[in-house]
Amino acid sequence: MNPEAGIDGGELLRNIRMWALEAGGMLLAGMEDVHEIDAKAGTEFVTEMDRQVEDYLLERIGTAYPEDRIAAEESGWSGKAGKRTWYVDPLDGTTNYAHGYPIFGVSIACAEADAVLAGGVFAPYLDELYLAERGAGARVQRPSHGTSRRLSRPETRTLTESLVATGFPYERDQLVDKNTELAGAFLKQCCHGLRRGGSAAVDLCHVAAGKLDGFWEFKLRPWDTAAGTLIAREAGIRVTDFAGQESPIHTATILAAVHGLHGEMLSILAEHDARGCAPSAASYPGGMP
Numbered sequence: 001m002n003p004e005a006g007i008d009g010g011e012l013l014r015n016i017r018m019w020a021l022e023a024g025g026m027l028l029a030g031m032e033d034v035h036e037i038d039a040k041a042g043t044e045f046v047t048e049m050d051r052q053v054e055d056y057l058l059e060r061i062g063t064a065y066p067e068d069r070i071a072a073e074e075s076g077w078s079g080k081a082g083k084r085t086w087y088v089d090p091l092d093g094t095t096n097y098a099h100g101y102p103i104f105g106v107s108i109a110c111a112e113a114d115a116v117l118a119g120g121v122f123a124p125y126l127d128e129l130y131l132a133e134r135g136a137g138a139r140v141q142r143p144s145h146g147t148s149r150r151l152s153r154p155e156t157r158t159l160t161e162s163l164v165a166t167g168f169p170y171e172r173d174q175l176v177d178k179n180t181e182l183a184g185a186f187l188k189q190c191c192h193g194l195r196r197g198g199s200a201a202v203d204l205c206h207v208a209a210g211k212l213d214g215f216w217e218f219k220l221r222p223w224d225t226a227a228g229t230l231i232a233r234e235a236g237i238r239v240t241d242f243a244g245q246e247s248p249i250h251t252a253t254i255l256a257a258v259h260g261l262h263g264e265m266l267s268i269l270a271e272h273d274a275r276g277c278a279p280s281a282a283s284y285p286g287g288m289p
Contacts, residue, residue, distance in 0.1 A: 012110050020129060037098060054074050069081055072088040085111050090106060104199055116134065119132055130151075135234075151235035159189050164191055164194055165197055165214070214261050218253055236258075
């Protein structure tokens, strides 16, 4: 496949594509290995591949854009506090990856204070590379298959026609109880089904691509959602918090859905007081600076 096939964007997007493909190749090469696992908070852990891929991405971004700041999952904040910030998740879906479960991805985004400028999410095992640039639309490529298509989801959909997804926090606190309650509420509304993929970045892209119709989750971090939010919005998906408010990057809560479904899902979240259970973005590491 021509490396630039289907890419009409500028330098930022071309670099994101190149780095995501290289990082995804590293993950695939190491997937069958026995992994070094270190505990983090709650049930969260980190592998040697998280660190290796993050080091690679930090070196590439830092060399290409030395004036920019970087927020990465494992190493936190680095670089200068300039106009732009890069949000890097080297392995979104570490638990899946460590168990050999194929839903995981690399997420890279570049943002200014009021907007994400460009982003990419690569799910290498699925051979799905999602790319978007602000105001220029979103696209999915299958690098190994040599295909590329534009994403567009203007249609409405009701909950009874929909497949939806969620995720659960690593810290098994009261939010697990609340999200279990919400999962039951959506199932009782007779949606087609409920999935828990284990990678918020991939889930957001799957809403953009039409594989899912809606997705909600508590307590994410900016590197989880920055690229996926841009990709979803550029594909015509509405992305807000549980109060229906739009921000450049959502962390405390996120709801992404096709427009007709978004309001229906928002009503169910409100009915079960999900907004009242949401942590503030500043209540855990990884909030916006």
